[in-house]
Amino acid sequence: MNENSMQFFLPDLNATHQWGQQLAQRLPLGTIILLQGDLGAGKTSLVQGLGRGLGIVGEIVSPTFTIVNEYREGKMPLYHLDLYRLNSLEVEYLYPEQYWQGEDFPLGITAVEWPERLPQLPNQYLQIELCHQGEGRAITLTAQDWAMDLKNLLLPS
Numbered sequence: 382m383n384e385n386s387m388q389f390f391l392p393d394l395n396a397t398h399q400w401g402q403q404l405a406q407r408l409p410l411g412t413i414i415l416l417q418g419d420l421g422a423g424k425t426s427l428v429q430g431l432g433r434g435l436g437i438v439g440e441i442v443s444p445t446f447t448i449v450n451e452y453r454e455g456k457m458p459l460y461h462l463d464l465y466r467l468n469s470l471e472v473e474y475l476y477p478e479q480y481w482q483g484e485d486f487p488l489g490i491t492a493v494e495w496p497e498r499l500p501q502l503p504n505q506y507l508q509i510e511l512c513h514q515g516e517g518r519a520i521t522l523t524a525q526d527w528a529m530d531l532k533n534l535l536l537p538s
């Protein structure tokens with residue numbers, strides 16, 4: 382498996398939003414983002430930034446209780462999943478692949494909180510790991526079997 386990785390420091394919520402916003406502007410259609418980090422690490426905050434970068438104006442709220450939130454008003458659809466409350470059998474019934482296969486749902490960006498619950502990982506994805514560092518967060522972006530250079534992904538557009 383081909384893997385490359387970059388790390389950044391995000392001092393506050395605003396930095397998380399901006400980082401996500403910048404990333405979203407360059408994401409190819411169909412990108413899957415798996416978000417790792419404890420409760421409160423900033424996973425949902427990062428998806429709020431992605432939403433801004435995709436031009437979604439409505440508020441992005443945590444899907445902890447709804448499991449999946451869909452946003453269609455941006456330049457491509459955003460599917461935001463939070464698998465925290467599910468066990469792996471329930472995740473299998475949810476059939477998360479439907480959000481990135483481009484058949485049942487139009488292709489877009491899929492962001493998954495608690496991807497540890499996925500019975501099977503996608504073939505190709507971006508992994509984002511957030512953890513507390515002082516008052517802020519350390520964020521690690523890793524491309525798993527990804528064709529695109531991460532540096533190009535993070536250039537301002």
Ligand SMILES: Nc1ncnc2c1ncn2[C@@H]1O[C@H](COP(=O)(O)OP(=O)(O)O)[C@@H](O)[C@H]1O
Nearest residue numbers: 391392393394397420421422423424425426517
């Ligand atoms: N870079 C950051 N530095 C400090 N606090 C942050 C940062 N990013 C997000 N937060 C804060 O972390 C808290 C938890 O965020 P949330 O996105 O709900 O976490 P998660 O989805 O991982 O449980 C929020 O109060 C948010 O304001």
Ligand SMILES: [Mg+2]
Nearest residue numbers: 424425443494
């Ligand atoms: Mg969350």
